[in-house]
Amino acid sequence: SLQNAVKYEYFYDKWVPVSEVLDMLPLKVPNVDEYLDKNRHVELKDTAFHYFLNVSDYRPVGEQEPYEFARTQVKDMLLNVKQVEFMKQVKDDLYQRAVKRDKIKYYLE
Known part of the structure; x- marks a missing residue:
């Protein structure tokens, strides 16, 4: 639940550069467009935190x-x-x- 979240970002009401979002995650991918095209729901964890990302809409560079x-x-x-x-x-x-x-x-x- 959100009450247990250490940090919570809500992006559904505005467009945000993907670089800003990815800077918050321990995720390194060679091709962001390709990755987000195939992965709209991402769950990651490191030694301290769990990360959840839901991408509702995404515009690749050039569009x-x-x-x-x-x-x-x-x-x-x-x-x-x-x-x-x-x-x-x-x-x-x-x-x-x-x-x-x-x-x-x-x-x-």
Whole structure:
């Protein structure tokens, strides 16, 4: 029962990178995609603990990521694009102001 668990992680309400989950287990497999495709229920034990893993859904590398998982990355990318556009606009505005005030000098050889 859960009351006897030393540590308990509940992942059913969110997508989690498989690397984070596997870091919690004493499991080393050469091909994670292949292993999880064949093993959705995993029970392991070491000298101190028993480990139970139930994988309800899994997306291999290269497949479309779930919206909930990719949302943060997309948000960061869009924010970065807006920041770059803003910096370009500020640079252009500063240049135009300098041109109007004759603060730019051209030296031609």
